[in-house]
Amino acid sequence: MKKKVIPIEVDLHSHLIPNIDDGSQSMEQSLEMIRALSSHGVKKLITTPHIHPRYPNTPEIIMNGLKKLQGELQKKEIEIELEAAAEYYVDESFSKKVQDGGQILSFGNKYVLVEAPFQNKPIDFESVMFDLKSKGYHPVLAHPERYQFLEGSLDWLQQLRASGVLFQVTLGSISGYYGTIPAKLSSQLLKSGMVDFLGSDLHRLTHIEYFKKGLQSKEVQKVIESGSIKNAELL
Numbered sequence: 001m002k003k004k005v006i007p008i009e010v011d012l013h014s015h016l017i018p019n020i021d022d023g024s025q026s027m028e029q030s031l032e033m034i035r036a037l038s039s040h041g042v043k044k045l046i047t048t049p050h051i052h053p054r055y056p057n058t059p060e061i062i063m064n065g066l067k068k069l070q071g072e073l074q075k076k077e078i079e080i081e082l083e084a085a086a087e088y089y090v091d092e093s094f095s096k097k098v099q100d101g102g103q104i105l106s107f108g109n110k111y112v113l114v115e116a117p118f119q120n121k122p123i124d125f126e127s128v129m130f131d132l133k134s135k136g137y138h139p140v141l142a143h144p145e146r147y148q149f150l151e152g153s154l155d156w157l158q159q160l161r162a163s164g165v166l167f168q169v170t171l172g173s174i175s176g177y178y179g180t181i182p183a184k185l186s187s188q189l190l191k192s193g194m195v196d197f198l199g200s201d202l203h204r205l206t207h208i209e210y211f212k213k214g215l216q217s218k219e220v221q222k223v224i225e226s227g228s229i230k231n232a233e234l235l
Helices: 029-040 059-075 092-100 125-132 155-162 181-190 207-218 218-226
Strands: 044-047 081-084 087-088 111-115 138-142 166-170 198-199
Touching: 029 059, 081 166, 081 198, 087 181, 111 125, 125 138, 125 207, 166 181, 181 218, 198 207, 207 218
Parallel strands: 044 081, 087 111, 111 138, 138 166, 166 198
Antiparallel strands: none
């Protein structure tokens, strides 16, 4: 008898609000992706649009988009809980926002989803994380397995982790969507007990197949079963 797949009940990383970043490009696309996540056992979505130099979203833009999407879910009778936070690109603008006590969109226990540049090791990243924590937030690094400057090494990630930064691994990485190095690093992070959250990082419907494969993998099922993943705490 085939073992039942344990779902992640809360997905905390996705790009589902239409037309504000590189994620969903229409309301219909958003609804299709939400239906797909729901069909794989997700009960609650915390969607996280980019706040990035390329997508200079504001809390107002995100919350207005959220309201419209919630209204459509209600109209179409799609029963899923939907909230919004943001995926913050860590740069000077974000650093200044943290230092000045500006509005930061968080989720759960003051968790803040952050990302670093992909190609080059970020300067001052650690000090921005320190400032964020000093304001009472808990930084969560999005897709740590995908940063190319790591060159397959966990050294920088281990230092970050020791300083209290939490990690969110993307299920598509585990199933090979982003290539062999992210697949290998995500596996190492899971085996080392360095993964706090799992997420879809869903931008388009084609990602769903890789989300499903990652979820079904033995190593992911093992960590979900162990209770070490914090997703369910966000329900």
